[in-house]
Amino acid sequence: EAQVTQNPRYLITVTGKKLTVTCSQNMNHEYMSWYRQDPGLGLRQIYYSMNVEVTDKGDVPEGYKVSRKEKRNFPLILESPSPNQTSLYFCASSSLGGTRAFFGQGTRLTVV
Amino acid sequence: GQNIDQPTEMTATEGAIVQINCTYQTSGFNGLFWYQQHAGEAPTFLSYNVLDGLEEKGRFSSFLSRSKGYSYLLLKELQMKDSASYLCAVRAHSGNTPLVFGKGTRLSVIA
Numbered sequence: 075e076a077q078v079t080q081n082p083r084y085l086i087t088v089t090g091k092k093l094t095v096t097c098s099q100n101m102n103h104e105y106m107s108w109y110r111q112d113p114g115l116g117l118r119q120i121y122y123s124m125n126v127e128v129t130d131k132g133d134v135p136e137g138y139k140v141s142r143k144e145k146r147n148f149p150l151i152l153e154s155p156s157p158n159q160t161s162l163y164f165c166a167s168s169s170l171g172g173t174r175a176f177f178g179q180g181t182r183l184t185v186v
Numbered sequence: 187g188q189n190i191d192q193p194t195e196m197t198a199t200e201g202a203i204v205q206i207n208c209t210y211q212t213s214g215f216n217g218l219f220w221y222q223q224h225a226g227e228a229p230t231f232l233s234y235n236v237l238d239g240l241e242e243k244g245r246f247s248s249f250l251s252r253s254k255g256y257s258y259l260l261l262k263e264l265q266m267k268d269s270a271s272y273l274c275a276v277r278a279h280s281g282n283t284p285l286v287f288g289k290g291t292r293l294s295v296i297a
Contacts, residue, residue, distance in 0.1 A: 109287075116287050117229070119285075164229070174231040176231075178228060182226075
């Protein structure tokens, strides 16, 4: 079954404690991206990747890092999380030139 | 800059027809997407328009006018399960460049 898998689904952490949210897709897609979704602000892109070892900043990259060492995985790293990074995060993938994106189930992160 | 506008909330009656509008101002245009998102869940793809006109898919249709920077999503024979947010998104450039999303329209279907 074609899918994008994020882990964990829910996470509560403390300010400053490094964390990683994993994202994996089984569709051999070149393009992967991370979004955060906040009430009243909609989906905003954090980072995206066109292929292995190629990453670019989206609209709200501050406080986040990503890596793309393998085609299927695109982890999101928060080196020093802060409360303003409390949000719902989505990973998405698509083929280059594809007409639709597939989204993961979402990760609800709370930073206290 | 990129700007996508859609109404924040709409309410419609079960069995009725509802039209959700989306206007966009982007530096370029290479396709418009509609996604459905139930509360707390992932967005799911509904439709894609790149040429002017109407695309019909079952109870859902999507229309695009590139000259007006305008699209709408039409939902017919509304069902309670259609209560969700509907997201309009534009790909501003060619290739697999990032989608710019509107803030979404929350649709409530009432009996």
